Amino acid sequence: MRFENTGIETLVVELDRLDEIMKEHGLIRAGxxxxxRVTYDRKxxxxxxTFYLRIFGYTEDGDVGGHDADIKLLTPLLGKxxxxxxxxxxxxxxxxxxLVQTCEKALAAVYAELSLIAEK
Structure with a gap:
């Protein structure tokens, strides 16, 4: 299931800040x-x-391994x-x-926080 028009797909966020904010909302990058590319999951x-709320992202010119990347986020997904x-x-x-309602609330909270620090 795709969560269209959350605003998340319009954001570009510095990786370390993104990791912090996603973790606050239960979305973990782990390995x-x-x-x-990055993937954030909430189980x-x-x-x-068992379901996963998943947000993918990528960088065009950074290095995720070196923590030197601005991440362009993609449309959030819910999968079983x-x-x-x-x-x-x-x-x-x-x-x-x-579950859909819980995910929508989580995504709205994530967007509200990320939009304050993101490049659009």
Whole structure:
């Protein structure tokens, strides 16, 4: 599921500040990065299954490993985890309304904080 028009997809944020703010909202980068891309995840284990709120980002000229990058954020996604295959974001997936609402609130809070420090 894509969360369109959150405003997050319009932002470019310095990596170290981005890491701090995302962590405050439960979105963790951990080992999910390479030299040009990052992924922030928030895991939800609920009665209906395991779900991930995921925000991807990339840098055009920085170095994520060296903590010297401005990250362009992409449209947030919600996916359901299926063992052992991975996460599905498809149109055929069913997402509990209470989970969608929780994600929307989290994304609004993330945008409110990031938009104060981001380049647009």
């Amino acid at each position: 999910q990065w390479d030299w040009e 939800f284990q609920i009665r209906e299954g 985890h299926y063992y052992p295959h991975g996460i599905e974001y498809g149109e055929g997936e069913e997402f509990p309304e209470h």
